[in-house]
Amino acid sequence: MIRKVVLPVSLAEVASWCVGDVLSLSGVILTARDLAHRRILEACLQGAGERGLDLPFDPTGLPIFHCGPLARRDGVRWTITGLGPTTSARMESTTPAIMARFAAPFLIGKGGMGPATRAALVERGAAYLAAVGGTGALGARAVVEVLSVAWLEELGMPDAVWILRLNEYGPLVVTMDSQGRDLHEEVVRAAERTLGNAPR
């Protein structure tokens, strides 16, 4: 059973998501991966003074999708021809600070994250959703509109920040919930137990 989520979501709704729940997503998200996370944090450091925060977009309250899309430009219009998750673990060191600053209600990616993000999710009542890796063609069909792209020249297509409106993007599995459960960790622990006990 797929639960259809329409953005924006309240923290109360995110708190009701449990590990194993399957969702689809409609609404506005932003993509960010390694270089974008660093670039956003740099902007936060530089903008700490009276000049204020100098970002070409406002990430406040938007879900963060670990994704480097494939896009085609037709004149001034962008069409997304590939949309899917990249390995989230690479964003582990930068995620807690970004969540604290911009209050993302949830993250989307693949492969799960580490203890620092797990703690940040519990602290903020947020969640992590796992998309099915390698399904870029299906993902592309869920993109309704490219609202903006930032840092395209500087960071390149995959590392730029794309703000996209999606329609029923999924299936997404809740794999890290606001209660601190982490399916990725549970599967790895179980595998270690199984192999530890396996006859050689």
Next chain:
Amino acid sequence: MPAGALWSDALVEAIRRASISLPSDVVAGLRRALEGETTELARLQLETMLENARVARENGLPLCQDTGTPVFFVHAGTESPWLADLPGALVDAVRVATDSIPLRPSAIDPFTNRNVGNVGRGVPVIDWDLVPGEEIVVTYVAKGGGSENASGLLFVQPGGGSTAVLRAVLAHVVRVAPRACPPVVVGVGIGGTADLALRLAKRALVRRLDEHHADPSIAAFESELLDAVNRSGIGPMGLGGACTALAVHADFAYRHPASLPVGVALQCWVDRRVTVRIPASGIAEVVE
């Protein structure tokens, strides 16, 4: 050079086909894996993968937004009249395919982080194997970054033999598989030098899923390791399940008395590979 133009087009066609169409043995492997899964989450992952393969093929869309690092495995006949033209043609094919499909620009200068497209220093990756004869056989593989990060170079105690090799590879694969878009294909290169072990592992990935090593003892090693990886329960996308790997392909080279390097290469379930045969006539054939 009209005949040359013919086989250049075949290289571009191979890249296009690999990018949008999952090989039939991989589709069959995913279907078999689906039959073996009992949990709803594992089934959902595999069903979504199969649905994606259908949508990509029917709409001419790349399977994955990570269209990969372009890699060519070349068996180059030393008598081929096209040998001198080939290196340039492989690079040109990537350039043309990047614009025409299009592919995602995924070649980045490691010092400046500038993204230059898909052609840059060292990219596309070209693996050369000189063979007798007039024919050139080129296999194009799109190598995703997530599975590439799961590569390993292990140094096993030589005294431990194949049991030690199996244990070391198993421990490595179980640790990295969740981030490599499982069910994965595992390539293992045993022996040789460090670079050769990894090269053998990479070359082994090119085989069809059901193609075992010709040596029965290596084939038995492949089966034993595949069973062990799948007993881990890591499952599709690491969310738990019966199928963590679709196949294990191993190869070996003779080792130094002091050294037993083992290279491990993983390919994600989007196992994109297409082969082009270029005979002396230049009339190329694109085969799966």
